[in-house]
Amino acid sequence: MTPVETEDPFLQRLCDVMQRIAQQGDLRAIGPLMDMTGERPEESVQARLAEAFAHMVVKLEAREFELECRISDLDQTRRELEAANLDPLTGLPNRMIARDRLRQALTDANTRHGLLTVLFLDLDKFKHVNDTMGHAAGDELLCLVTQRLRGCLREGDTLARLGGDEFLCVLPGASADDAQGVANRMVAVLTDRFQLAAGGADIGTSIGLSHFPEHGRGVDELIAHADAGLYEAKRNGRNRWCYAPADAAAA
Numbered sequence: 552m553t554p555v556e557t558e559d560p561f562l563q564r565l566c567d568v569m570q571r572i573a574q575q576g577d578l579r580a581i582g583p584l585m586d587m588t589g590e591r592p593e594e595s596v597q598a599r600l601a602e603a604f605a606h607m608v609v610k611l612e613a614r615e616f617e618l619e620c621r622i623s624d625l626d627q628t629r630r631e632l633e634a635a636n637l638d639p640l641t642g643l644p645n646r647m648i649a650r651d652r653l654r655q656a657l658t659d660a661n662t663r664h665g666l667l668t669v670l671f672l673d674l675d676k677f678k679h680v681n682d683t684m685g686h687a688a689g690d691e692l693l694c695l696v697t698q699r700l701r702g703c704l705r706e707g708d709t710l711a712r713l714g715g716d717e718f719l720c721v722l723p724g725a726s727a728d729d730a731q732g733v734a735n736r737m738v739a740v741l742t743d744r745f746q747l748a749a750g751g752a753d754i755g756t757s758i759g760l761s762h763f764p765e766h767g768r769g770v771d772e773l774i775a776h777a778d779a780g781l782y783e784a785k786r787n788g789r790n791r792w793c794y795a796p797a798d799a800a801a802a
């Protein structure tokens with residue numbers, strides 16, 4: 552192969568770049584255009600470059616389209632996976648999705664040196680509602696609790712039901728002050744009486760908090776720290792939020 556040569560240094564640089572590009576996969580078709588011994592040796596350097604660029608643009612557009620299709624397929628798969636992992640009673644994401652969202656939020660927080668808070672909630676005296684008003688009333692209550700908790704959150708936050716009367720919230724970008732405000736609101740809104748079909752119900756909630764990076768950098772670490780805070784809230788009389796005591800956090 553005799554590479555295209557020209558006295559114009561700028562054109563020569565372009566030709567060299569195109570020759571290098573022509574060595575790559577599906578852009579090989581540019582090769583003959585940049586070869587003096589190839590087809591149409593009489594063509595000017597500018598014409599060869601113009602054709603090579605046009606060819607490259609078409610190929611790149613095709614690649615872009617292919618990538619967009621793949622991204623859209625992946626989005627669809629993710630949506631289907633999420634739909635299959637919603638809690639059937641409340642429609643909230645389940646434990647698996649909650650962990651996945653937390654993992655994603657941690658990746659973002661790590662990349663942007665951002666903040667993040669995890670809230671671990673367990674309702675207080677929920678069993679009493681089940682025992683005195685029936686399981687259906689308990690189910691109704693769990694749905695109403697979900698609505699009230701949603702009202703405390705911002706777009707982009709995640710509220711998930713881990714199972715039973717346990718919920719997990721992921722608050723990306725939330726400082727300790729922001730998160731404590733959310734926890735205060737959650738405690739307050741769940742203390743208000745619930746009107747169920749079977750009558751009024753009084754419950755409450757205990758919440759454990761953990762902040763990235765202060766209390767951990769990984770999914771398990773942050774959840775365990777918030778869980779220890781929840782245990783502390785129960786131990787201190789319920790209907791409040793707490794951090795894990797220092798000795799529990801170190802364990």
Ligand SMILES: Nc1nc2c(ncn2[C@@H]2O[C@H](COP(=O)(O)OP(=O)(O)OP(=O)(O)O)[C@@H](O)[C@H]2O)c(=O)[nH]1
Nearest residue numbers: 673674675676677678679681686689690714715716
């Ligand atoms: N109605 C209903 N009850 C559930 C569901 N899943 C779990 N439970 C019940 O929820 C209750 C949770 O138990 P606990 O957390 O010990 O009850 P609690 O009265 O809130 O206890 P404290 O947290 O100590 O205040 C159990 O009675 C479970 O049977 C559900 O999907 N629907």
